[in-house]
Amino acid sequence: AANKKLLFLPGDGIGPEVMRQVRRVIDWMDRKRKITFDVSEGLVGGAAIDAYGVPLSDATLAEALAVDAVMLGAVGGPKWDNPTDYTKRPEAGLLALRKELGLFANLRPAVVFDALVDASTLKADVIRGLDILIVRELTGGVYFGEPRGITEIGDGERRGVNTQVYTTSEIRRVARVAFELARKRGNKLCSMEKANVMESGLLWRQEVTRLHQEEFQDVELSHMYADNGAMQLLKNPRQFDVIVTDNLFGDILSDEAAMMTGSLGMLPSASLGAPDANGNRKALYEPVHGSAPDIAGRDLANPCATLLSFAMCLRYSFNLDEEARMIEKSIQTVLGGGMRTADIMAPGMARCSTTVMGDSILREL
Amino acid sequence: AANKKLLFLPGDGIGPEVMRQVRRVIDWMDRKRKITFDVSEGLVGGAAIDAYGVPLSDATLAEALAVDAVMLGAVGGPKWDNPTDYTKRPEAGLLALRKELGLFANLRPAVVFDALVDASTLKADVIRGLDILIVRELTGGVYFGEPRGITEIGDGERRGVNTQVYTTSEIRRVARVAFELARKRGNKLCSMEKANVMESGLLWRQEVTRLHQEEFQDVELSHMYADNGAMQLLKNPRQFDVIVTDNLFGDILSDEAAMMTGSLGMLPSASLGAPDANGNRKALYEPVHGSAPDIAGRDLANPCATLLSFAMCLRYSFNLDEEARMIEKSIQTVLGGGMRTADIMAPGMARCSTTVMGDSILREL
Numbered sequence A, B: 001a002a003n004k005k006l007l008f009l010p011g012d013g014i015g016p017e018v019m020r021q022v023r024r025v026i027d028w029m030d031r032k033r034k035i036t037f038d039v040s041e042g043l044v045g046g047a048a049i050d051a052y053g054v055p056l057s058d059a060t061l062a063e064a065l066a067v068d069a070v071m072l073g074a075v076g077g078p079k080w081d082n083p084t085d086y087t088k089r090p091e092a093g094l095l096a097l098r099k100e101l102g103l104f105a106n107l108r109p110a111v112v113f114d115a116l117v118d119a120s121t122l123k124a125d126v127i128r129g130l131d132i133l134i135v136r137e138l139t140g141g142v143y144f145g146e147p148r149g150i151t152e153i154g155d156g157e158r159r160g161v162n163t164q165v166y167t168t169s170e171i172r173r174v175a176r177v178a179f180e181l182a183r184k185r186g187n188k189l190c191s192m193e194k195a196n197v198m199e200s201g202l203l204w205r206q207e208v209t210r211l212h213q214e215e216f217q218d219v220e221l222s223h224m225y226a227d228n229g230a231m232q233l234l235k236n237p238r239q240f241d242v243i244v245t246d247n248l249f250g251d252i253l254s255d256e257a258a259m260m261t262g263s264l265g266m267l268p269s270a271s272l273g274a275p276d277a278n279g280n281r282k283a284l285y286e287p288v289h290g291s292a293p294d295i296a297g298r299d300l301a302n303p304c305a306t307l308l309s310f311a312m313c314l315r316y317s318f319n320l321d322e323e324a325r326m327i328e329k330s331i332q333t334v335l336g337g338g339m340r341t342a343d344i345m346a347p348g349m350a351r352c353s354t355t356v357m358g359d360s361i362l363r364e365l
């Protein structure tokens, strides 16, 4: 069989340095586990704008479509903060990847590591043991809906428009992913929208309910308005198992949940497409954190989120559950031993660089 | 001069019982302060659906348009949870009031009371002394944008659409309210949108920036993506003074901020229209909490949020700053003395009913 094909898109800011630690794990897999990846590398975001004038070149997109999985670092930075031309923004590269690869299901775990329970601004009693999975719809909604744009409407007035749109099948396919994941976890799914105000949210609620009736009656389903969801996450986060929501609410609520854990530098994500005839899905894996331009290039960033994203990659794209667990366990052990990058530093712990964190994790492996 | 005209709309659930405590304060003002209100009362929400078949009758709307200010309790409950006909939902009454009265600026303070600092799920050190004001746009955006609705598109598929739309003047008028309020407070305004993804958000950012340049250069202005805003609120809430944002982001973020304080039952809100030739604004005041059907009619609800909403009413609609402060101070004193309704009960405190909380506050007055 052909080698497993990976495309690396380190991107901007701290992207390259955290991705370097993944390279090391890939070498280890090659040497010690006899699992070989075929890794190509490309540019995305600001780095691609600098090189090609666009945040995602056709060649890079073609490569992304050809591989088994994409590993992404982070995109964006003040250098490219040019808010007037949307197509020339680093984010546009990421949005194009999501859309062109059809990555409609974005999995964002919000997990509190025992060793880091005090890093949260929430009380330890409230978040200890937290393990939520947010499934965010990623290729629809207001992010991609037409019509959109800004128009002059006379008298010096302008009008800005975006369109929130969802169809039955867009809702069903992401809800199906969420139901299936719930079955493998706590068997509870909460769907969030604003059905009390938005018809697109009402359709969402109706379609999720129908799919539940048809195929997933064994899963406990509840519905919540997204504003109440934002509150309930804070009030009692452990009431949730899997949450499914649309692109925009998912953006906000998953960031809220991520920050609740107190360790953004620890959180991975996976974005998955539809399974093909062989059950393979297009997929992209990236840390939840951003490009952190303020600390870029200084060997300060936390590589754990990216390494955990790679663990998700092993699990979801290559069925390498054992190796995924090994990576996850090594990270836990290293944290348990007191190693901390600056973002998760706490009194009494040992502060270390990106590289040294990588060293320690590799040693555990 | 004519008496000050107030319309009471107690609404559903705990609405009537918390509004009853406002009546008592109004009596006190009449007797002790020689300030007399002309109070009329009407139905809204589920109560209006039961009586008239619609959540806001034309007569009630006409009355709301005629008075100086509206005091609202809460709307909604499982009895009227009929998600298929939008016009027959309790929420539709509230949305119609906002729209018809032109209440475009929704002021939602998120304040942590010293006596209640432990009620939050956030660490006391993070939220002690918190005093944020969120200004939410309330009559535009995706709540009211057209086109909207659900349509059949063939093959058993449906399509749900909502439209996010903002114009220059809609953005400027709410931003102006926010800048002016910032001037009276910490002189800092943070504007939140998703300008990196939505053109309506980009217009928002540009117009807020332009107004700042033109009229409010003395106020410190910053911009934040709404997802980052959701995180920063949790990470370091006291970095904020006034936040201005659109209708939908405001719905989510203000609820997040409210829950962060740990005492939803304490938070008031004001919704203001444009000033007329005499500087008077249409206005509606309501607690941030909902109708809480589970405890309705049992004298358990916390009346403080509604009483504090009345204090806002005195301040913003009637320029009765002294009386507003008296109410606020009484509530603080009563809390300091250990009185607690069930929602804010804590070990060592004295649990009391809605009525007894009202008694105590009146005694302080």
Ligand SMILES: CC(C)[C@H](C(=O)O)[C@@H](O)C(=O)O
Residues within 6 Å of the ligand: A091, A094, A095, A251, B196, B197, B227
């Ligand atoms: C960078 C930005 C376009 C993106 C989004 O809004 O989806 C980010 O916030 C995310 O959540 O992945």
Ligand SMILES: CC(C)[C@H](C(=O)O)[C@@H](O)C(=O)O
Residues within 6 Å of the ligand: A196, A197, A227, B091, B094, B095, B251
């Ligand atoms: C009841 C509902 C329509 C309303 C809203 O979404 O605006 C509520 O959540 C609020 O924040 O006042």
